[in-house]
Amino acid sequence: MSVRISRRLRGLVHKEFVQIRRDPSSLAIAFLLPTLLLLLFGYGVSLDAHHVRVGVVVTQPTAETASFTSHLQHSPYFAPVALPDIQAAERAIGRREISAILWLREDFTRKLLAPGGAPIGVMLDGVDANTARIVEAYLQQTWQTWLAARAAESGAPIPGALAVTSRVWFNPAVQSRDYLVPGLIAVIMTLTGALLTALVIAREWERGTLEALMVTPVSLREIIISKLAPYFVLGMGGMAVSVAMAVWLFDVPLRGSFAVLVLAASLFMGAALGMGLLISSVARNQFVAGQIAIIVTFLPAFILSGFIFDIGSMPEPIRLFTYLVAARYFVAILQSVFLAGDVWSVILPNAAALVVMAAIFLGLARLVTRKRLD
Amino acid sequence: MAPNPETGTAAIAIEAVVKRFRERGRDVPALKALTATVQRGGVTGLIGPDGAGKTTLMRLIAGLLRPDSGRITVLGIDVRADPLAVQGTIGYMPQRFGLYEDLTVRENLDLYADLHDVDPAGRPARYAELLHMTGLGPFTARLAGKLSGGMKQKLGLACTLVRAPALLLLDEPTVGVDPVSRRELWQIIDTLTRTEGMTVLLSTAYLDEAERCRSVLLMHEGQLVGDGDPKQRTExxxxxxxxxxxxxxxxxxxxxxxxxxxxxxxxxxxxxxxxxxxxxxxxxxxxxxxxxxxxxxxxxxxxxxxxxxxxxxxxHGAAQTKLAAPPPSVGTAKDEPDEIVVDGLTRRFGDFYAVKDVSFRVRRGEIFGLLGANGAGKSTTFRMLCGLLPPSAGTLRVAGVDLRVAAAAARARIGYMAQRFSLYGDLSVMQNLRFISAAYGLSGQRQRERIGWALEEFELAGLADATSRDLPLGYKQRLALAAALMHAPDILFLDEPTSGVDPLARREFWRRINGLAEAGVTVLVTTHFMEEAEYCDRLLIMAQGQVLAEGSSDSVKARARSATLPEPSMEDAFIALVEAAAPRGIAA
Amino acid sequence: MLARVLALIVKELLALLKDPKSRMVLIGPPLLQLVVFGYAATFDLNQVPFVVYNADRSAASRDLIAHFTGTPTFHLVATVESLALIPALIEQRKAEMALAIDARFTRDLLTGRPAPVEVIVDGRNSNTAVIALGYANQILSDYAASWAGEHGASAPSVLAVRARYNSNLESRWFIIPGIIALLAQVVTLLVVALTVAREREAGTFDQLLVTPLRPVDILLGKGIPGLLIGLAEASVILVAAVFWFGVPLRGAVAVFYLGAVVFIIAVIGIGLLISALSATQQQALLGAFLFMVPSIILSGFATPIANMPQFVQWLTLVNPLRYFLVVVRSVFLQAASLASLSTEIAAMAAIGCVSLIAATVMFRRRVY
The missing domain is CATH 3.30.70 (Alpha-Beta Plaits)
Structure with a gap:
């Protein structure tokens, strides 16, 4: 009996692979789209501000103001632009030519020694609030190093000065690429697992081949397995390509073990495939299947997985909703495995959540899929 | 109720089966308490127009749908209780043949052999037999998607036959297939029932196919309206x-x-x-x-x-609308000037000639038919005549205007009815008419008049606000014709105008077209219904992009007359012409 | 001719609004994205879990910790007794930040030496890390200033930071005007890109072509509904941005609409180009997707263009969304005048011209 079953299944799986080989759009979704996304994100998306153009207005240049501006000049974060007066600076910020204004007034040097200290006026372009924050942080840092340097030179005590050492663990160079690229793998696997699977099954509905398949003595279990197995392989292939690009093209460190990565990816793939099956049983044409897949799997994987936006900072209802997004567990594992290593206390609970998600989605898919047309 | 003594011998027993579908929040009955029996052996025809419920019944028998009530027994097995057992013994070819177009002929056969657990040892012999029977032997490495319609249909059949089933269900196997392939398919089916003792249930909208069946089930609007031996019924x-x-x-x-x-x-x-x-x-x-x-x-x-x-x-109450007889014709078509002049028309796609050196003329008030198998070039010719495709060479004059020079001016005088009665499905009848009339430049009083005329003439007034997608097919056809006639064109182009509609609607349609021709409208029609060719004053039969024959239907039929066939039908004539022009297999 | 084009526009709008599938495209994704982006997509941090190691145990160090716990940005989850316990807590994501106060903290403060404090952040999400670090630095310098003030001394210099246009640096003020541009693009593109393919699939396209309508009329008839729907969509979100999310609209609405019209026309050109090139809705959808994803990522919607490598920055120059984002945000927050946005509007107009001409050429070629 087991031999007989395996012949049907073998035939179906073989057919699926032949189709994948001949259909360029499946291969494009599985390999071309991931590459495109990785390139776009790897090169196009960066939250790291370097050489921020800052307008510097020095009303009365002295040795003290020069000491401060040279500090700015030497910082990798800033590209200072000297401007004659505050009006010119205001115009420049209005035209989005500079992201911030630093204004050292005529009394800067005099007040430096007076009680209350010399004010440095900073005006940020607040339109891009996120960039403004980052620029502010960089300015604070530069200002403090300037103060410390001055103190060291003069030997005079600075009341209330703090020696702040800040360290960014796992990503000391603070490269956003290092966390974006691993997170992107979850998005890419959602594409193959859910979108491609849903599209392929919807296509069989549209073309009427599923109808022909259903009238053969093949069992429902065999049909489902024959759809899961090839796209599982394809999804893992997409993951392998992404990991290779991450490590060799973008120099993202892989500090954990590859085996853990593969295991977690398999679990996530199970959940994604389950969603794909579920969608295809609801939508029997490619257009609707594609729409649903993008809305319920792709967008959440992008926005609600913690891959770009911090889940902890989202409002309560949305934060609760993210627990239903399988990608969030996978993203947590990915970021740890790539940047920190095999941190079991992160990997185990998230892997357990993935097991539950995969079981739920596959179980649901099995429940709603019928070997019938109605 | 006493058990039906015939259930034991019947291949299929259908008892009081009801099936409804929910569509846009409405319950649409597909089968209304249908009871029928299919005897073992021979071909049983499931006959009825589109929408009669044929496909639903086929799917119920195959266990793809579950009846709302009632019972279906196939070869002694209750379908509802054990669909897998039924599926293990029957063969089923859905309407679109169920082929994987990106797999080759051989791969499709292998897949279905695997699915039916055919022992690899027995395969070569069975494949050889099937390939011989279908004439697909030379094409095993070709992708199924690259086969012609007729060859796809034969491959679909071969796939359901990899393991000889006791019962074969064929859902409209001859739709969209040219007459040559249709004849070949029937030869295969005859062989199967004779030599393998197979029972075949075949659904079709072609009434002439009923005459080839041992018995028929006649369906109309989800009900069985008659059954039995077709010859007796004819008698x-x-x-x-x-x-x-x-x-x-x-x-x-x-x-x-x-x-x-x-x-x-x-x-x-x-x-x-x-x-x-x-x-x-x-x-x-x-x-x-x-x-x-x-x-x-x-x-x-x-x-x-x-x-x-x-x-x-x-x-059954499907009364025909009686149209008033048209006034006597103003003159005979023979004296009228040529409205359509085609000379040396050629269309190349790369180095493939879809249409090669075709010439013909159509006079005013004439009904002119373009006939041909799929891929013969009739659609390409038709598209060039409508100005949808520029010719590679040759001249094309419609209504005295050269289409290459002044397409828009010519189009204003042409009415066009597309295949499948292409209407904006989401728009109501009224909105469709309003849009089409405005697109033809009608406005104000004239537009209101023409819309009023269309609603009355085509009996659409009661349906003016109905969404056209939900119209019955016959009404869709009426609306499509009404839309094509909004601007009272001199020339009417009809592309497969009656495919799928029932014989009554087809008759009504042709009565209208006849009336228009009598009033001096020139009509050009493409069709694969051979019977429809009879309505045309003159025909052009095409194959492989070239003209095979031109003339009146009587003169075309006369060419196929022989000792064995003293009274050839249009289909006989067509097949004889095509076969004389090309070796078998390429024309198909 | 005008009446015919008008009839086509009416038909197009009716078909779009009556078909449940296209209604879904028009209403579903925009609403969803407004909610998701409006609430979930924020770079503002809230309740960042942090741990403290306080080796000093003095009033001064407790005061410093109080400065941290007093803001909603940080949330103290644990106080550890040993520096060695910190790595595990961060690694396991129990805390995203650690504050370590050295034993010499008070002594150094009092003697005027820089008092050692260490801030450690989890760099696995370096954006959160950098922002958290920024908040922490700010708190630390506030603390330093207030300590100096209490002890009658002051630092030689103070950083007086103000933010123009968005004084509280709310990232929602940045994101939500961006959504107007984003959704106007998504909806217009989908409406226009699918329109011809849908008619091709339904078989009505031939019907349209045999009417005396010229290709230009058909393009107009297909494009104008996109403009109307795109503008309607933009208006709805504009209203939501102002009245629901409370983003200040400081500039002239007229300037916004001028920019919107030019932008949507440019998008229509691209949509019609996709439409002319695709035979099926499937292809059109894929084409729209392939244009949309890069155009959003390379627009400055979420991350600044200035951070991108130079060659990628050049790529963004042909992206109309890039310019419209500037228009929307400047009108909202900077009360920008038409004159100051003339470069952006001219760039969009140029893209519109090129794409419309290309679409017309491709359309004529594909029709015949």
């Missing part, structure tokens, strides 16, 4: 079918007069004559039927299955 019509001709009266006028006559149930043009079926009990003399036309005389002809079907439908 009951004997004595009611005649050919009529009348000296000095054009055939279209004659047909219109006959259709309006109270004693006539059905009147269709056949060549230069009109074929009628009289109402039961009506006196079958020319004088009784047409008291106003002294020159007419009747010749009795053998009945056809279609006659009995029309008879049956008229009993």
């Amino acid at each position: 009951t019509m004997r004595g009611r079918s005649f050919h009529v001709d009348a000296e000095g009266t054009g055939r279209r006028r004659l047909q219109a007069l006959l259709a309006a006559a109270p004693g006539v149930l059905d009147a269709v043009i056949q060549g230069s004559r009109v074929r009628i079926v009289t109402r039961p009990g009506a006196a079958a003399t020319a004088a009784a039927l047409l008291p106003t036309l002294p020159g007419a005389h009747l010749v009795a002809v053998p009945p056809r299955f279609e006659d009995s079907f029309i008879d049956l439908l008229s009993e």
